[in-house]
Amino acid sequence: MTATDSQPPAKPAPKDPWTLPDVSGLVVGVLGGTGDQGRGLAYRLARAGQKVIIGSRTAERARTAAEELGEGVEGADNAECARRSDIVIVAVPWEGHADTLRSLRDELVGKLVVDCVNPLGFDKKGAYALRPEEGSAAEQAAALLPDSRVTAAFHHLSAVLLRDPEIDEISTDVMVLGEVRADCEIVQALAARIPGMRGVFAGRLRNAHQVESLVANLISVNRRYKAHAGVRLTDI
């Protein structure tokens, strides 16, 4: 037996979690791209150089919104938006979430889907978390789209800050959840395209509910502190 025999087989060095893929060439679709959150995200990603198509129920409405956004954003109906995109961000209202995804199941086969929907209820005491039967909006998406690659991200961004052209940097972290590391890393890289943002892996889809619901708390923070609060993770 030689000295070499006693050495364990060479193990690859652990991957640096901040090494992320180049996503600059991917087309990003935003379903519900005419809503506040959708328009804000579309604007910010397009401004960062990404090719963005916003989707709406009617192509005309999407095209009008796209023209207003500028930055090369295109508009299309939801089906065309899904078909032409590599990454599809779901930014529809929670009320239309299940129906929209069900109707786009074919177009979304194989696509990287990024759910950013926050199921919330509102009453006179403010916002509160709704609990989808599947556990979360993201898990509902995963159940409805078994042939898509479902992740969750972009929950905590202020539409007001996203849309303000005077703001160059948005200092916040984007928590990215999903089952497949490579898919999460693409979404993390997409978030990092926006100046000031980091995309941080933050767990599996079964832990999406609390990330989605935390927006209810941010709404309380905004009210008390007259702010557009976001989240940063410390020590990373």
Next chain:
Amino acid sequence: MTATDSQPPAKPAPKDPWTLPDVSGLVVGVLGGTGDQGRGLAYRLARAGQKVIIGSRTAERARTAAEELGEGVEGADNAECARRSDIVIVAVPWEGHADTLRSLRDELVGKLVVDCVNPLGFDKKGAYALRPEEGSAAEQAAALLPDSRVTAAFHHLSAVLLRDPEIDEISTDVMVLGEVRADCEIVQALAARIPGMRGVFAGRLRNAHQVESLVANLISVNRRYKAHAGVRLTDI
């Protein structure tokens, strides 16, 4: 009708949300003060100059842990800890949460109770949120302690950082939840005693579940980034 008539009645200026009461004279009890989280919080608060009593099922165990902590920390059984404290932090394991609080109902009458328990399950895929029947650990506490002033806070602190005597500042925000503004402000002020921390009002108890559960996500973050992640709220 004079010009004065048309003016609305003078409204008090809105209160600065960062103006918080002086809590330096209050005694802080930590139930479950011999666990990792409890010891860490007790150490940090005592080091910041607060009078701290840790509680455990047996006085002897509490006293031994208190001696190890130093900084003037005292130990007592849970009942004495609750009786002698103005603010009582609940840092017991989730499994013992309901029983401990039920047994201390009399001692906790009128006290400001701060629940910092995270109901989590663990399996080979990592941590996941448990859903208490009452909605959250904090709401369970409120249900079991109708004559106490129940708040929730201190969920996202790393016990490792809290306990490390080499660390002077812990840069993080403490989300504080509760129904009564004055009670929340006392807890916010208590958090702010620890260098680097801010206490931030983050909603009512019905929105505690997601704050408690977010620890499951921080555990994923810690694993991926080899960190002791915490939370900062931006734009405030």
